[in-house]
Amino acid sequence: MLKIKDLHASVEGKEILKGLNLEVKAGEIHAIMGPNGAGKSTLANIVAGKEEYEVTDGEILLNGEDIEELATEERAHKGVFLSFQYPVEIPGVTVTNFMKTAINETRKAQGLEEMPAKDMLKKIREKSELLEIDRKFLSRSLNEGFSGGEKKRNEIFQMAMMEPKLAILDETDSGLDIDALRIVANGVNKLKSNDNAIVVITHYQRLLDYIVPDFVHVLYDGKIVKSGTKELALELEEKGYDWIKEEINA
Numbered sequence: 683m684l685k686i687k688d689l690h691a692s693v694e695g696k697e698i699l700k701g702l703n704l705e706v707k708a709g710e711i712h713a714i715m716g717p718n719g720a721g722k723s724t725l726a727n728i729v730a731g732k733e734e735y736e737v738t739d740g741e742i743l744l745n746g747e748d749i750e751e752l753a754t755e756e757r758a759h760k761g762v763f764l765s766f767q768y769p770v771e772i773p774g775v776t777v778t779n780f781m782k783t784a785i786n787e788t789r790k791a792q793g794l795e796e797m798p799a800k801d802m803l804k805k806i807r808e809k810s811e812l813l814e815i816d817r818k819f820l821s822r823s824l825n826e827g828f829s830g831g832e833k834k835r836n837e838i839f840q841m842a843m844m845e846p847k848l849a850i851l852d853e854t855d856s857g858l859d860i861d862a863l864r865i866v867a868n869g870v871n872k873l874k875s876n877d878n879a880i881v882v883i884t885h886y887q888r889l890l891d892y893i894v895p896d897f898v899h900v901l902y903d904g905k906i907v908k909s910g911t912k913e914l915a916l917e918l919e920e921k922g923y924d925w926i927k928e929e930i931n932a
């Protein structure tokens with residue numbers, strides 16, 4: 683699904699990613715952890731194609747295709763979903779209507795007809811039931827007065843509706859409470875399938891009490907310096923990141 687080879691990238695002339703390798707296969711959940719400033723959000727933004735980041739070396743392959751030259755939207759149309767892509771408040775536009783527009787715009791870009799209203803409603807009903815989202819929530823104005831948990835719920839709903847091939851959830855929000863963590867975790871667990879891959883970026887070990895990742899990676903100073911299974915997250919929770927620093931410098 684996603685293969686990143688020796689990725690080097692800079693922001694404003696400063697090298698942030700320094701030879702990062704990562705392979706994510708369909709059907710897998712990967713967690714990327716690491717201290718603040720390690721480059722986690724930079725990695726997410728680069729895979730999604732945000733323009734302020736400059737890739738100076740290496741490759742990003744999506745299903746074997748080099749996506750470096752593709753714009754953010756083109757990557758989205760190929761099934762790349764990055765959370766927090768639509769954090770704006772849009773008064774007067776409901777959660778549902780926003781989703782209908784997003785889906786139909788994507789279909790249009792893919793050369794497809796608009797989704798028939800009946801199918802759209804069915805899909806909205808299915809996904810909201812799966813994620814236990816109530817009807818009232820769906821008719822609220824997008825992000826207007828949303829709590830942290832509601833923002834997460836909306837984000838996970840967007841992910842469910844878009845059915846991405848590769849979903850990247852960057853949990854940058856330090857205000858995430860336990861409710862919000864549960865919402866994200868439930869959504870991820872329910873949306874996992876053999877056809878998609880999910881990358882969860884977090885510095886909350888707590889999130890991994892609810893999500894069972896197939897792999898856990900530590901991103902440190904612009905590189906993946908250690909990979910393992912869920913046990914690695916537990917080890918990090920217990921010992922912090924200093925021992926990794928020592929291991930690297932040894």
Ligand code: ADP
Nearest residue numbers: 693694698717718719720721722723724725734
């Ligand atoms: P993390 O998500 O692991 O906390 P980030 O990827 O946000 O780390 O940041 C890594 C480094 O890159 C930091 O030093 C940060 O200041 C810098 N950085 C990230 N994005 C930008 C940007 N758009 N402009 C300038 N510096 C940035």
Ligand code: MG
Nearest residue numbers: 718719720723
């Ligand atoms: Mg940060």
Ligand code: MG
Nearest residue numbers: 722723724854
């Ligand atoms: Mg970050």
